[in-house]
Each structure stands twice: as C-alpha cells, then as structure tokens.
Amino acid sequence: MTYDLLIETEAARLGALATDLSIPVPTCPGWTMADLVTHVGQTHRWAVHILRNQVQERIWSRQVPSGLAEGQSGDAAWLAAGVAELLDTLRATDPSMTVWTWGPDKQASWWPRRMVFELVVHRADAELALGVDPVVPADVAVDGVEEFLHNLPYAGWITPRLAELGVEGATIHLHATDADGEWTITQGPAGRISWERGHAKGASAVQGTAQDLLLLMYGRRSPEELTVYGDADLLGRWLTTAAF
Structure with a gap:
C-alpha cells in the first residue's frame, strides 16, 4: 500500500x-x-x-x-x-x-x-x-483495522482503562463481509490485548463491511449498526473503552 x-x-x-x-x-x-x-x-x-x-x-x-x-x-x-x-x-x-x-x-x-x-x-x-456518509475502500479499511490492533497494546492511555473492565480472557471476533478480513481479539492481563487473523468463535462477534469495522473500532460506528452475535454488552463496553 x-x-x-x-x-x-x-x-x-x-x-x-x-x-x-x-x-x-x-x-x-x-x-x-x-x-x-x-x-x-x-x-x-x-x-x-x-x-x-x-x-x-x-x-x-x-x-x-x-x-x-x-x-x-x-x-x-x-x-x-x-x-x-x-x-x-x-x-x-x-x-x-x-x-x-x-x-x-x-x-x-x-x-x-x-x-x-x-x-x-x-x-x-x-x-x-456535514451529514455525508464516509467511504473507505475495503483494502484500506482492512489495513486500518490491523494498524489499530497492532498499536492498541502500546496505547498507554487506554490499557489502564481496559484493565478496569475486568474481562480478562474475553474474546471478540471481527468479520469483514466485503473483504478478506477476520480477526480475534483476546483481552489479556493488565489491560493488554493480543490478536490474530482468521476465523474463530468469540464470546462476542461482529460482522460488517471492512469500512464499518474500522469506524466501529474508532468509536465512529455503533455496534447496533452492524450484526452482533454473542455478548453484545461485552462488545459495547470493550469498544467504548478501547476507542482512540
């Protein structure tokens, strides 16, 4: 790219x-x-x-x-x-x-x-x-999700907030419907996360276009606008806490 x-x-x-x-x-x-x-x-x-x-x-x-x-x-x-x-x-x-x-x-x-x-x-x-619906090409959005996940464990202003959630071991799966993009996030100790590519079952899962997943991770889309499976409360609380 x-x-x-x-x-x-x-x-x-x-x-x-x-x-x-x-x-x-x-x-x-x-x-x-x-x-x-x-x-x-x-x-x-x-x-x-x-x-x-x-x-x-x-x-x-x-x-x-x-x-x-x-x-x-x-x-x-x-x-x-x-x-x-x-x-x-x-x-x-x-x-x-x-x-x-x-x-x-x-x-x-x-x-x-x-x-x-x-x-x-x-x-x-x-x-x-301005009331305009954003458009992000799918390949750019996939790279953006991975860039977010790559950096999140090192965002020192966010990890303490994630630690306070008390959800160590919880998993969240993201699935892009319009591109080759699936990721599973695992909440680890002290607020740090790990993640991997590929299909897996998470405690919470969310499906949407790559663009919508990117905007979701940054708090610019609500989970209610996408398809959510499993623990919707976990997903909502985690996203609110992790958004840059």
Missing part, C-alpha cells in the same frame, strides 16, 4: 471539507471543524519534527511548534502546508531509521501508516459532521 499517496489524497479530501470551521463535530465531542483541522495539522508537524530531528525520546504533539499564534486555529491552507512538509519529509527519510514512536515499531516506517489512518478517521469525522 502506497501510504504517501493515501496521505496526499486523504488530506486533500479533509481540506475540501474544512470550509465552515465553526461547524460542531459530533464524533469528537466539544470540537468544531477548526479544532479538528488544528489537531490533524499539529499531528503532521509532530511527525515531521520527530523524523527530521531523529527524535529518540518521547515527545508529544503539543510540544512541537505549530506555526500558529496563541489561541489561533488552523485552516485548510495551514493544513495543506503541513501535509506538503510531511510528504517531503516522509519521501526523504530512510524507513529503517530508528526514531521514537508510541507504538511497537521504533522505525520511521511506523509514521506513514499512522498518519494515513489519523487522516482517514478524521476525514470521516468531518464528513459525518
């Missing part, structure tokens, strides 16, 4: 949606379109800073200069400038270079994939805010 081209496409789509920055974004409670654009553009600048400076220690996006005045929000032009800088940086960077990430892979190659799905999900947020 060519992540730089996906970044370019998704960023252009988001920028085209960001005309009225005052519109509320219901899937990001408390945010307007301006907040959404600012968040995405700041995330791009964060990635650029890490890659260009070969950062080895944890640094968060709020620690990186945004180029905005205090209290100012980003707009479509500011977003586009950040995307251009991100793409230049990604294309000039050795994917095997060691850098800090919050995920399991401590290489520059982790960042393009993460930036794609940051954009895909927030582009969907913008579309939903």
Whole structure:
C-alpha cells in the first residue's frame, strides 16, 4: 500500500471539507471543524519534527511548534502546508531509521501508516459532521483495522482503562463481509490485548463491511449498526473503552 499517496489524497479530501470551521463535530465531542483541522495539522508537524530531528525520546504533539499564534486555529491552507512538509519529509527519510514512536515499531516506517489512518478517521469525522456518509475502500479499511490492533497494546492511555473492565480472557471476533478480513481479539492481563487473523468463535462477534469495522473500532460506528452475535454488552463496553 502506497501510504504517501493515501496521505496526499486523504488530506486533500479533509481540506475540501474544512470550509465552515465553526461547524460542531459530533464524533469528537466539544470540537468544531477548526479544532479538528488544528489537531490533524499539529499531528503532521509532530511527525515531521520527530523524523527530521531523529527524535529518540518521547515527545508529544503539543510540544512541537505549530506555526500558529496563541489561541489561533488552523485552516485548510495551514493544513495543506503541513501535509506538503510531511510528504517531503516522509519521501526523504530512510524507513529503517530508528526514531521514537508510541507504538511497537521504533522505525520511521511506523509514521506513514499512522498518519494515513489519523487522516482517514478524521476525514470521516468531518464528513459525518456535514451529514455525508464516509467511504473507505475495503483494502484500506482492512489495513486500518490491523494498524489499530497492532498499536492498541502500546496505547498507554487506554490499557489502564481496559484493565478496569475486568474481562480478562474475553474474546471478540471481527468479520469483514466485503473483504478478506477476520480477526480475534483476546483481552489479556493488565489491560493488554493480543490478536490474530482468521476465523474463530468469540464470546462476542461482529460482522460488517471492512469500512464499518474500522469506524466501529474508532468509536465512529455503533455496534447496533452492524450484526452482533454473542455478548453484545461485552462488545459495547470493550469498544467504548478501547476507542482512540
């Protein structure tokens, strides 16, 4: 999958949606379109800073200069400038270079994939805010589900919440109806999960298009909109807790 081209496409789509920055974004409670654009553009600048400076220690996006005045929000032009800088940086960077990430892979190659799905999900947020039904190609959505599951065990702000659910050993099966995508998630100790591809029986199972499964994992779809088998309460509580 060519992540730089996906970044370019998704960023252009988001920028085209960001005309009225005052519109509320219901899937990001408390945010307007301006907040959404600012968040995405700041995330791009964060990635650029890490890659260009070969950062080895944890640094968060709020620690990186945004180029905005205090209290100012980003707009479509500011977003586009950040995307251009991100793409230049990604294309000039050795994917095997060691850098800090919050995920399991401590290489520059982790960042393009993460930036794609940051954009895909927030582009969907913008579309939903405007009453537009998002469309994510099935192959991209399958990769997005796997990227989510790949990183989830390392999301330190989520694992404590998962630990508090008290569902260690529970299994959740995801089944894409329009693509080659099946996964089983097992809730492990201390809030950490493990997962594997393939068909299996879970305590809870959910079927839907790959796109809907991706949006479900990120809390942008409700389980009630898909086909659920088994323990629906477990599925709902787990999804609410695990969503980024």
